[in-house]
């Protein structure tokens with residue numbers, strides 16, 4: 001872990017890795033970017049990557065791999081059944097999570113599919129700190145519903161609470177009483193994605209564990225963003241200060257019953273899996289793996305990726321490795337805050353989150369503040385972020401828009417991918433856009449899919465604001 005003081009007193013996060021392979025990037029002219037976002041229906045998911053300069057859409061499957069991960073890929077024991085690669089990953093997972101059984105799946109949402117299919121029945125309620133898009137969809141698909149019970153502070157975008165991802169224990173107690181017999185499991189997400197990559201504390205995990213045990217309900221832990229969360233436990237939680245990352249990780253795992261993860265994030269490769277001790281549940285889910293994922297020793301992953309995940313998970317127990325993301329995010333968030341840009345604080349993992357409700361308070365939420373900001377920011381910078389707000393919600397049962405509690409433009413920083421000058425460029429363009437925010441207006445639906453509409457939906461601007469924004473940009477930068 002390195003945060004170096006420069007001689008002028010400035011605090012600088014320093015990369016503890018070097019670049020060995022690079023990919024050329026192109027920054028297309030602003031007119032081309034305007035054209036590209038129009039073709040993409042103002043949905044950054046629908047942009048072609050060749051039109052993107054810095055891809056901050058997500059950290060899913062886009063983290064940089066290490067030399068040792070790449071080397072391990074060459075040792076893959078490629079085969080359909082019984083390959084050694086699987087057993088190497090299983091052994092690695094045993095070290096960090098110490099559960100009896102491991103079931104592989106092709107990515108995080110596949111784990112959610114398998115768990116929901118087996119555990120969630122019609123009318124069930126799943127209490128959780130906060131939903132992730134695919135989690136909620138899979139639970140609903142089974143006829144269940146979710147109950148979000150974070151502390152109220154989770155929705156305060158400008159806070160200094162250190163563990164905003166925590167479940168509110170008194171709300172959980174109430175939920176156990178109110179929904180007795182209807183709770184198939186309690187779910188806690190590390191590095192709570194949709195509220196700004198906010199961590200959960202080990203203390204909270206222990207308290208949830210005790211309550212689950214008392215109520216005889218399994219405790220499911222989504223470890224997709226565990227890497228950043230471990231960093232925050234180590235650096236911000238007193239009881240973790242003198243423990244190694246591996247020791248903290250073991251303690252987390254000992255206090256939950258079922259762990260699933262996306263190895264597109266945790267493990268810095270592509271894949272996923274479920275770890276558990278419950279033999280009955282294991283055999284039930286196991287039957288479904290060959291049907292939906294692939295045979296039990298690959299689960300939809302290539303053996304090469306399995307090798308890369310095994311090494312990636314081992315490397316995630318190294319504080320130098322896991323601190324890069326949170327430190328860069330902290331730098332970016334603090335610089336933006338200094339410039340008066342509304343950002344989610346405290347800075348979490350995953351990425352830097354702009355508070356679009358405050359940034360674009362002049363836009364009606366029904367015209368999608370975060371979506372409009374994502375579109376505007378791509379046009380003036382070539383940087384692709386992701387809307388995490390009302391567009392990512394589903395409509396209410398009566399057909400009205402479900403206005404999100406928080407509207408965020410997420411600028412994900414895939415781990416070890418971007419350089420400091422790229423971060424500084426991004427900060428500069430955000431500050432410019434914030435000064436010119438009055439030029440931004442809203443979006444409206446052009447094409448709205450029924451399921452997970454944010455992936456494929458198309459929107460159009462409510463007037464010609466995008467052209468006016470481009471004009472101002474060209475003026476200011478002498479283009």
Ligand SMILES: *Cc1c(COP(=O)(O)O)cnc(C)c1O
Nearest residue numbers: 060107108109132193224262264
């Ligand atoms: C990304 C993510 C998932 C889904 O993982 P995929 O591999 O992208 O399917 C699930 N939960 C959380 C918290 C995530 O961040």
